[in-house]
């Protein structure tokens with residue numbers, strides 16, 4: 001499984017737009033795709049829910065950074081896109097990338 005984390009401390013710079021477009025691209029290419037939303041704003045999650053009726057759905061999941069829990073990505077997932085909240089700090093990015101990532105538990 002390939003994981004792609006989208007992060008920037010700047011708000012409104014296009015993180016969710018990039019995350020949802022990547023997720024749609026991989027899903028349309030036939031890859032099982034999960035979209036992990038670490039932003040409590042929930043924009044990516046909302047997008048995935050609205051799109052769930054389409055032929056190549058994206059599995060939207062919520063995760064709380066630092067909680068080490070929330071998301072359990074199903075086995076068979078080929079791409080995991082992680083959308084993060086504005087204001088993220090370097091230490092938080094390091095935490096999110098530290099293996100095992102919370103969303104890679106099976």
Ligand SMILES: Nc1ncnc2c1ncn2[C@@H]1O[C@H](COP(=O)(O)OP(=O)(O)OP(=O)(O)O)[C@@H](O)[C@H]1O
Nearest residue numbers: 010011012013014015016017018039041084085086
């Ligand atoms: N490349 C782009 N060109 C023009 N507008 C864009 C581009 N990417 C995103 N936008 C627009 O900018 C706004 C913010 O985008 P988006 O919600 O993806 O940012 P974000 O970084 O996820 O924001 P937040 O920090 O609130 O989570 C949206 O209205 C989106 O349509």
Ligand SMILES: [Mg+2]
Nearest residue numbers: 015016039043
């Ligand atoms: Mg966003």
